[in-house]
Amino acid sequence: MGRELTERERDVMRYMLDAAVPLEGDEPVSRQIRQRLRQDLHSARAGERCACGDCPSIVIEDQDGITPETGQRVVLSAAAPNASVLLFIDGGRLSYLELAPHDDEPVHEFPPVAHLSVN
Template sequence: MDTPNGRELSAREREVLVAMITHAQPSAGSSGSFGASERAALLATVDDVRAWGRCGCGRCPSIDLGDASGEYPSTGARVVLDGWRGTEGLLLFIDNGLPTYLEQYSASDDVFDEFVPVSEIEYH
C-alpha cells in the first residue's frame, strides 16, 4: 500500500465486511467462538478498519485489514467466516478478535475488480 496509514475501505468493501460479520457463520476448523457478543464487538470496530494491501494474484479483490496504525496481526485464535455466490467464495479471517483479511475467490478463471454485491452473498 502506498499510503502510510493504509486506505479507507471502499463502500463495497465496507458493505461486504459488515455483511460477513453480521450474517456469515464460522467455517469448519475455526478455533474459538463467534456469537452475538463477538459480532457486536467486531461491528463496533468497522469504522476504524482500513485496507493495507491487496492480494498479489491480480484476479481477486482480496485485502489485508488493519487500522491507521498498521495491519492487524494474523496470529492467535482464528475464526474464519464464510459466504458464497455460485462458484465464488468469500472469507473473513478474524484473528484474536480483529478482522485481518477479507477474501473473495473463484473456482473458475474469472477476474474480479471488486467484491460481489452484498445482495448476492449467500450464507449457510
C-alpha cells in the same frame, strides 16, 4: 496506514459479521464479538491488496495497524456466484477479506451484498 474501505467492501464485511458462518472446525463467533467487530469497521482501513491481481482480496488494518497472524483464527464464510467470500479474524481482530473465485476468471471487485448467501 492504508486507504479508506470502499462502500462495497464495508458492506460485505458488515454482512459477513451479521450473517456468515465459521468454516467447519472453527470456533463460533459470539454475538458480542460480532458487535464489537462491527464497531471496529468504523476505523478499519484497506491495507495491501492480494498480489495475484485477479481478485479484490485485501488486508484489513485497524488503529493498531496490520493484525498479526497470532492468536485464535476464525474464518467466516459466505457464498457468492462462482466464488467464496471469507472474512479472517485473528486474535479477535479483523485481518483479511478474501474473495476466492471458483474458476479461472478474474473477479476485480466484491459482489453486492444482495448476491451473497450463507451455507
